[in-house]
Amino acid sequence: MRLTLILLLLLSSVVRADGDYQTQLNAVFQIRVLDAQADQKSSIGSGFAVSGDGYLITNYHVIQSVVNFPNGYRLEVISATDEVIESRVVAVDVINDLALLKIDIPLDVTLQLAAEEPSQGARILSFGNPMDLGQTIVPGTWNGEVAHRFHRLINFSGALNSGMSGGPALNSNNEVVGVNVAGYGNNLSLLVPLSAVATMVSKIGIETPLDEQVSEQLLADEAARIEALLAGDWSVEPLGGRPAIAAVTDFISCWGASNNDQQERRTNVISRSCRTREGIYLNRHLQTGSIIYNQMVVENIDLSPLQFEFEVHDAMNLGRQSPSDTDYVGPMSCHEAFLEGSYGGHKTIVCVRAYKRFAPLYDVYFKIGSPPQDGQVAMTALALEGVSKSSAQQVIDKLLETVL
Structure with missing residues (x-):
């Protein structure tokens, strides 16, 4: 009896997926990126039709190789009837991980966007092609916005797998309420929100160079992100008796640590690490958009003054990133100096490297x-x-103003 009840509950959880969804499946495509030399697929994802003129939505990360290396890769989409269709990228949104594709044939079946997002707890269906195994419908629950982020993402309690990225999530009216973007197992998955999808659809018919689109998006996003950071709560919360700052905004999370579990330590170390929990994926070699600040107090227990000075000097080494020149960022340029005036004796290190394709942007380490x-x-x-x-x-000035 107990086993029968469990089976009935499991079947009831997927009942909506037992309906006739062939119309919706006909609007969902597999997205393939092919290596031009090998003429074989190098990555796959999913996408869906949003216009009868041949426009499809998918994730940016699915097709990033075509955007970044147009001579090395080509793009094709596979229909529900296994028709292979050449495609091209006409618009991208690297902030929200979306892309707009165009095929040169009309589409009889398209998906419509919902007027609003579901309420938390609503049942939705996700469509896609996981692991290159064929079209799949995954039921789950809409759990609202993910906390502690600057960019919105939706928490979806369905099992998204590799290859489903870019597929649609539909409400009970078979309207698009989000786009599959990531799965982490244990029915923890993420969707791009409806508002970002609607903005991408509004770009239909507007074509500008893709690099230009990416640069404009990155510049606008960094301006908004830094403005929000500077407007945050920069109040002091002591760390080891020294002035320090904690989570300045709600999209930054902080964690604390110390070495108090070491029995024979020669210094006492207390630290607080704060950072954003997200980044902007540009390609497999470059992710950007992070804000990180770490604070540490080191107290001498039984080192000699010279030993303590050496340990502090070693801790001051910067080196978060490789200084080497790459195809995407220039070489790291660093400068060391001592502050003057009332803060004399404070040592500073500043390192800067420029982005090559998306000027004028930089990685800055201080x-x-x-x-x-x-x-x-x-x-x-x-x-x-x-x-x-x-x-x-501006951020460095605000930090110095707070902790000094």
């Missing part, structure tokens, strides 16, 4: 260490990825 005082040194490190020089200067 670190400041206090002079030893009562056998104690305080250090703060800041990493800003994909920012303008003026934005970086």
Whole structure:
């Protein structure tokens, strides 16, 4: 009896997927990126038709190779009837991980966008082609917005798998309410929200160079992100008796640590690490958009002054990223200096590297260490990825104003 009840509950959880969804499945496509030399697929995803003129929505990360290496890859889509159709990318949204594709044949079946998002707990269906195994419908629950993020994502309690990225999530009226973007197992998955999908659909018929689109989006996003950061709560929360800052905004999370579990430690170390929990994926070699700041207080227990100075000097080394020149960012340029005036003795290191394709953006790394005082040194490190020089200067000035 108990087993029968469990089976009935399991079957009831997927009852909506037992209906006739052939119309919706006909609007869903597999997206294939092919290596031009090997002439074989190198990555796959899903997508769906949003216009009878041949426009499809998918994830940017599915087709990024075509955008970044147009001579090395080509794009095709596979219909529900296994028809292979050449396609091209006409618009991207790297902030929300979306892309708009165009095929040169009319589409009889398209999906409509919902007028509003579902309420938390509503049942929705996700469509896609997981693991290249064929079209699949996954039931799940809409769980609203993911917390502690600057960019919106929706928590979906359905099992999304590789290959479903870019497929649609539909409400009970078979309207699009989001786009599959990531799955983490245990029925924890993420959707791009409806508002971002609607903005992408509004770009139908408007074509500009893709690099130009990406640059404009990155510049607008960094300006908004830094503005929100500077407007946050920069109040001081002491760390080891020294002034420090915690989570300045709700899209930054902080964690604390110390070495108090080490029995024979020669220094006492207390630290607080704060960072955004998201990044902007540009290609497999470059992710940007992170804000990270780490604060640490080191207290001497039984080191000699020279040993303590050496340990502090080693901790001041910056090196979060490789300084090497790449196809995407230039070489790292670093400068060390000591502050003057009332803050004399504070050592600073600033490292900057420029983006090559998406100017004028930079990765900026900053670190400041206090002079030893009562056998104690305080250090703060800041990493800003994909920012303008003026934005970086404003954040550094605000940090110094707060902790000094």
